Amino acid sequence: MSAAPPVFLGSEVVEKHLHRASLLIPSLEAALANFSSGAEGGVVQPMRTVVPVQKYSGFLGVMPAYSAKDDALTTKLVTFYEHKKDSSVPSHQAIVLLFDPRNGSLKAFLMPADSEVLCILGAGVQAYSHYEVFTEQFSFKEVRIWNRTKENAVKFARSVKGPPVQVCSSAQDAVTGADVIITVTMATTPILFGEWIKPGAHINAVGASRPDWRELNDEVMKNSVLYVDSREAALNESGDVILSRAEIFAELGEVVKGTKPALREKTTVFKSLGMAIEDTVAAKFVYDSWSAGN
Numbered sequence: 001m002s003a004a005p006p007v008f009l010g011s012e013v014v015e016k017h018l019h020r021a022s023l024l025i026p027s028l029e030a031a032l033a034n035f036s037s038g039a040e041g042g043v044v045q046p047m048r049t050v051v052p053v054q055k056y057s058g059f060l061g062v063m064p065a066y067s068a069k070d071d072a073l074t075t076k077l078v079t080f081y082e083h084k085k086d087s088s089v090p091s092h093q094a095i096v097l098l099f100d101p102r103n104g105s106l107k108a109f110l111m112p113a114d115s116e117v118l119c120i121l122g123a124g125v126q127a128y129s130h131y132e133v134f135t136e137q138f139s140f141k142e143v144r145i146w147n148r149t150k151e152n153a154v155k156f157a158r159s160v161k162g163p164p165v166q167v168c169s170s171a172q173d174a175v176t177g178a179d180v181i182i183t184v185t186m187a188t189t190p191i192l193f194g195e196w197i198k199p200g201a202h203i204n205a206v207g208a209s210r211p212d213w214r215e216l217n218d219e220v221m222k223n224s225v226l227y228v229d230s231r232e233a234a235l236n237e238s239g240d241v242i243l244s245r246a247e248i249f250a251e252l253g254e255v256v257k258g259t260k261p262a263l264r265e266k267t268t269v270f271k272s273l274g275m276a277i278e279d280t281v282a283a284k285f286v287y288d289s290w291s292a293g294n
């Protein structure tokens, strides 16, 4: 019997089946815990391969993963390019290939406590998705944004549906007194400095995914308890971790499993690099919903 032809699920279908990003939280928590459980967790996720396209200041990432517990097999192909002001294409473009783990056939393509003050540094694609999830999951009294190009921060504040956003003229103004700071920029040198940060704040560091790129300075890294998605990835790919020589306290999956504590009273950094297994569970979620005819 021949395999069914693969289907193409474009961004509209993805948005229909994944109408709120937070629908993925339970699957992502389980995936992180499985990833941090070694062989027992059933996750196979080699380090991603990143191909530099030096001539055009870009990169191609290849991110394969298999989850035995979800019985899901994927690979993401993602390009990320230094954003040119006049560019008509996004800085990041990705496709996730979902395979039938039983026979390797391609099934589908998939495009893809108390905190009062939330601060977002950056106003691109990740800024919007982090705003959506953080303001849905937590009640902030104040949300602030800073962006290198102020007009994009103003556009962000005008277009998001949710709590009002205050546009700040400097990163320091945005960060001062904030309880949660999200860094979602393409910066290659630090944009967040330790002396600005309120003790006990939490920093979600999402950008700087190359070994020589930084978003956070050494003081932030050294004076915080450091959580990562994957120790192996952080020690190979994160300039903030490698160059600061900051000690990794735990993988997020270990916190989900309860083998390492979430030290909420301390200043904490979660250095996220993105993991293929997250795409695996997301692709399965959307494909299962689509094939059930929802």
Ligand SMILES: NC(=O)C1=CN([C@@H]2O[C@H](COP(=O)(O)OP(=O)(O)OC[C@H]3O[C@@H](n4cnc5c(N)ncnc54)[C@H](O)[C@@H]3O)[C@@H](O)[C@H]2O)C=CC1
Pocket: 080, 083, 090, 091, 092, 122, 123, 124, 125, 126, 127, 147, 148, 149, 152, 184, 185, 186, 187, 188, 189, 191, 205, 206, 207, 208, 209, 272, 273, 274, 275
């Ligand atoms: N950890 C993870 O799971 C993932 C991380 N990323 C990373 O998150 C970051 C943001 O991604 P997107 O929002 O998709 O990108 P985007 O291109 O949509 O937005 C980038 C933002 O960074 C700002 N920016 C660019 N250069 C800057 C600089 N030198 N200093 C300060 N701000 C600067 C831009 O003004 C823009 O607001 C990127 O570094 C990307 O590689 C992206 C996907 C997943």
Ligand SMILES: O=C(O)C1=NCCCC1
Pocket: 061, 078, 080, 092, 209, 273, 274, 275
């Ligand atoms: O997880 C991802 O996807 C990415 N992570 C960092 C760099 C670009 C894509």
